[in-house]
Amino acid sequence: MEKLNERTIEERLDKMEGWVYKDGAIETSFQFADFREAFSKMTLIAFECEAQGHHPDWTNVYNNLTIRLNTHDANGITEKDFRLAHSIWQIIHEDSK
Incomplete structure (x- = not known):
C-alpha cells in the first residue's frame, strides 16, 4: 500500500467528522453511555478489523474509546x-440511522 502525503491526508480528513491527523496517525475518540456500550462497539469494530486485516491502536477507559490508525x-x-x-x-453511528 502506498503511503499518502500530508496534504492528501488533510484533504481526506476535512471530509471526515471527528478524525484528526496526529503524530503520524489518524485519530478519533468516542464517548458512550457506559462501559457496556463502549465494549459492545469495540467488539463490532474488532470483527471488522479482522475482516479487513487491519488493526487499530486503541485505548478504552470506562466509556471512552480512542482509536489511532496507521499502516505500519x-x-x-x-x-x-x-x-x-x-x-x-459506520459501526459507531449505526444505531442513530
Whole structure:
C-alpha cells in the first residue's frame, strides 16, 4: 500500500467528522453511555478489523474509546486506514440511522 502525503491526508480528513491527523496517525475518540456500550462497539469494530486485516491502536477507559490508525508496513497513512476509519464511523453511528 502506498503511503499518502500530508496534504492528501488533510484533504481526506476535512471530509471526515471527528478524525484528526496526529503524530503520524489518524485519530478519533468516542464517548458512550457506559462501559457496556463502549465494549459492545469495540467488539463490532474488532470483527471488522479482522475482516479487513487491519488493526487499530486503541485505548478504552470506562466509556471512552480512542482509536489511532496507521499502516505500519508503509510507515504512515494509506488508503487502508481511511477504509477502516469509514467502517468504524459506520459501526459507531449505526444505531442513530
